[in-house]
Amino acid sequence: xxxxxxxxxxxxxxxxxxxxxxxxxxxxxxxxxxxxxxxxxxxxxxxxxxxxxxxxxxxxxxxxxxxxxxxxxxxxxxxxxxxxxxxxxxxxxxxxxxxxxxxxxxxxxxxxxxxxxxxxxxxxxxxxxxxxxxxxxxx
Amino acid sequence: xxxxxxxxxxxxxxxxxxxxxxxxxxxxxxxxxxxxxxxxxxxxxxxxxxxxxxxxxxxxxxxxxxxxxxxxxxxxxxxxxxxxxxxxxxxxxxxxxxxxxxxxxxxxxxxxxxxxxxxxxxxxxxxxxxxxxxxxxxx
Amino acid sequence: xxxxxxxxxxxxxxxxxxxxxxxxxxxxxxxxxxxxxxxxxxxxxxxxxxxxxxxxxxxxxxxxxxxxxxxxxxxxxxxxxxxxxxxxxxxxxxxxxxxxxxxxxxxxxxxxxxxxxxxxxxxxxxxxxxxxxxxxxxx
Amino acid sequence: xxxxxxxxxxxxxxxxxxxxxxxxxxxxxxxxxxxxxxxxxxxxxxxxxxxxxxxxxxxxxxxxxxxxxxxxxxxxxxxxxxxxxxxxxxxxxxxxxxxxxxxxxxxxxxxxxxxxxxxxxxxxxxxxxxxxxxxxxxx
Numbered sequence: 335x336x337x338x339x340x341x342x343x344x345x346x347x348x349x350x351x352x353x354x355x356x357x358x359x360x361x362x363x364x365x366x367x368x369x370x371x372x373x374x375x376x377x378x379x380x381x382x383x384x385x386x387x388x389x390x391x392x393x394x395x396x397x398x399x400x401x402x403x404x405x406x407x408x409x410x411x412x413x414x415x416x417x418x419x420x421x422x423x424x425x426x427x428x429x430x431x432x433x434x435x436x437x438x439x440x441x442x443x444x445x446x447x448x449x450x451x452x453x454x455x456x457x458x459x460x461x462x463x464x465x466x467x468x469x470x471x472x473x
Numbered sequence: 474x475x476x477x478x479x480x481x482x483x484x485x486x487x488x489x490x491x492x493x494x495x496x497x498x499x500x501x502x503x504x505x506x507x508x509x510x511x512x513x514x515x516x517x518x519x520x521x522x523x524x525x526x527x528x529x530x531x532x533x534x535x536x537x538x539x540x541x542x543x544x545x546x547x548x549x550x551x552x553x554x555x556x557x558x559x560x561x562x563x564x565x566x567x568x569x570x571x572x573x574x575x576x577x578x579x580x581x582x583x584x585x586x587x588x589x590x591x592x593x594x595x596x597x598x599x600x601x602x603x604x605x606x607x608x609x610x611x612x
Numbered sequence: 613x614x615x616x617x618x619x620x621x622x623x624x625x626x627x628x629x630x631x632x633x634x635x636x637x638x639x640x641x642x643x644x645x646x647x648x649x650x651x652x653x654x655x656x657x658x659x660x661x662x663x664x665x666x667x668x669x670x671x672x673x674x675x676x677x678x679x680x681x682x683x684x685x686x687x688x689x690x691x692x693x694x695x696x697x698x699x700x701x702x703x704x705x706x707x708x709x710x711x712x713x714x715x716x717x718x719x720x721x722x723x724x725x726x727x728x729x730x731x732x733x734x735x736x737x738x739x740x741x742x743x744x745x746x747x748x749x750x751x
Numbered sequence: 752x753x754x755x756x757x758x759x760x761x762x763x764x765x766x767x768x769x770x771x772x773x774x775x776x777x778x779x780x781x782x783x784x785x786x787x788x789x790x791x792x793x794x795x796x797x798x799x800x801x802x803x804x805x806x807x808x809x810x811x812x813x814x815x816x817x818x819x820x821x822x823x824x825x826x827x828x829x830x831x832x833x834x835x836x837x838x839x840x841x842x843x844x845x846x847x848x849x850x851x852x853x854x855x856x857x858x859x860x861x862x863x864x865x866x867x868x869x870x871x872x873x874x875x876x877x878x879x880x881x882x883x884x885x886x887x888x889x890x
Contacts, residue, residue, distance in 0.1 A: 348516050348635060349515065349516070350584070351512050351515075353519070363797065373490050373796075375544070376488065376490075376492055377487050377488070379478065379522040382527075383492070383526065383527070383530050383549050383552070384523040384524070384526050384527040384530065385523070385527040386524075387522065387523050387527075387552075388522070388523040389520075391522050396545075409556065410522050410556055411555065411718060411740070412553070412554070412555050412556070412690055413522070413526075413553075413554055413790075414551070414552075414554075414692060414831040414877065415551070415552055416550065416551050416851075416852070416857065416859050416877060416879070417548065417549055417551070418851060418852040419852065427805070434833075434835060434863075434872060434875050435833070435835040435836065435871075435875075439742070440689060440742070441719060441877070442499055442833050442835065444861070444875070445884075446851075454852075455851060457861070458851050458852075458861070458877065460831065460833060460861075460877055462689070462690060462740075464717070464718070503681075525798070528680065534819055550857060551879060553692040553721050553738065553831060555712075555713070555738060555740065556714065557712060557713040557720065572734050573696060573724075573733060574694070574696040574732075574733075575699065578856060579828060579881070581694050581696060581736070583722070583736070583738075585712075585856070594712060594713075594714075596711050596740065597713075597720070597722070599692065599694060599722075599738055601694065601828070601829060601879075603856070603857070627793065627794070629793075629799070643872070645818070646758050651768050654766065654768075655765050655766070660805075661804065661805070661808050661827050661830070662770070662801040662802070662804050662805040663801070665800065665801050665804040665805075666799075666800070666801040667800065669800050673816050684794070687834065688800050688834055689820075689834055690831070690832070690833050690834070691800070691827070691831075691832055692830075692831040692832075693829055693830055694828065694829050695826065695827055695829070709875065722778065732846075747774075750878075
């Protein structure tokens with residue numbers, strides 16, 4: 335089972351509310367896809383901010399899982415998001431993450447979010463995850 | 474109808490997916506309450522990041538509506554959130570916003586989020602909204 | 613020697629380039645003052661962004677020193693700053709920091725910066741410091 | 752006179768305190784170089800945070816000048832910076848900016864900062880500039 339499939343299975347089991355899927359896990363990178371549902375939209379045919387936050391946070395989380403293994407206890411400590419352009423109400427959101435620092439205690443990455451097929455990103459985020467220290471006796 | 478009631482009515486009509494309620498609108502400030510639902514939780518009894526983002530963004534939005542009137546087109550341009558402490562799975566989230574700059578084009582505020590009844594905040598956010606220019610003929 | 617004096621001495625010795633002074637260290641808080649020099653100004657009589665960054669970063673650092681002792685190795689990992697109003701070229705900058713999370717590994721605080729005597733802040737920052745782990749044999 | 756030379760001349764005249772130089776202005780991008788001086792260093796042979804902030808802010812500013820022309824009144828409204836790795840005390844800092852949104856009122860970009868010749872970035876920043884509206888009679 336490749337790493338992308340493994341992470342999708344892990345998400346399905348541990349995060350059943352997450353409906354996005356992981357499309358690709360690369361070296362210090364990940365791509366996720368989110369199909370918009372009725373509840374994701376806002377009046378005027380735009381996508382709600384929390385949905386874009388969720389895509390950014392997930393893309394970062396799965397890029398980290400791809401890098402350090404299935405560590406469920408990694409937690410977001412900081413996320414800074416800029417909303418750039420109005421997303422399409424009828425295209426999937428694509429989140430592309432690249433890790434920019436992989437430390438022992440902190441991992442930092444950035445994410446561009448696109449409406450599928452469009453060149454200009456709809457949002458950009460930078461986020462930090464804290465990685466729990468390894469237990470001595472599990473080494 | 475006081476301003477808090479007006480804003481709750483406006484949200485109910487224009488943002489039917491939003492389940493949080495506005496408890497208070499003060500001078501350049503607002504307090505919102507979010508009752509946690511099943512879908513808001515994560516394994517281990519914590520609250521998902523996007524739910525906290527949503528509370529922060531809403532608290533900021535309604536503080537702005539209280540300041541400049543019911544302007545539906547205000548949009549978030551930037552939001553920076555720090556996750557501080559694990560929220561309770563069985564307490565409401567309370568978001569307390571204070572505006573720190575009310576400009577013509579940009580309004581900036583910060584939000585502390587609490588699990589109700591606990592002293593330490595669970596998250597802190599700072600965000601910016603862009604305010605659409607007034608149309609000449611509506612003056 | 614009180615803690616404020618101790619920290620000013622420590623800064624003078626270890627950070628000789630820093631010209632700001634610590635005015636007060638309180639519980640999880642600090643106030644610093646920066647007298648503007650010729651090199652801090654920009655055309656149009658405004659203060660350069662890096663100077664305001666420096667004041668925010670210092671206020672956070674000394675609030676942390678006040679809380680956990682003189683730990684020179686604490687380092688900034690993230691700082692988010694919003695510029696709110698044009699500072700005065702002829703007033704001192706005052707930075708007021710409050711810590712909002714004191715963890716073992718990460719400490720987070722926010723800072724309001726004022727031109728002395730003015731009510732509206734000129735900038736607001738939120739920052740995170742990483743605290744080096746205590747060595748076992750020093751316990 | 753090419754655009755890079757023009758911008759260097761403009762900086763020299765209007766921002767005489769800035770000692771960094773612009774190496775390249777490309778399409779929605781810029782590269783700047785900062786030679787470290789004595790005052791830029793911190794004990795332990797590291798570079799002060801405000802110096803890295805200054806490099807990030809400058810790289811973003813000149814990328815914007817390259818895009819919209821020499822508009823001195825553009826001002827930073829938000830800058831979020833993550834410090835990633837310890838910079839070298841004896842290498843120049845290189846700041847590489849890419850604009851990610853060029854709007855009429857707001858321009859957003861990100862900047863990677865490197866110690867010259869090293870692969871891992873020492874810092875990453877995302878920032879927003881507000882662009883003053885064009886005056887009607889100057890069109």
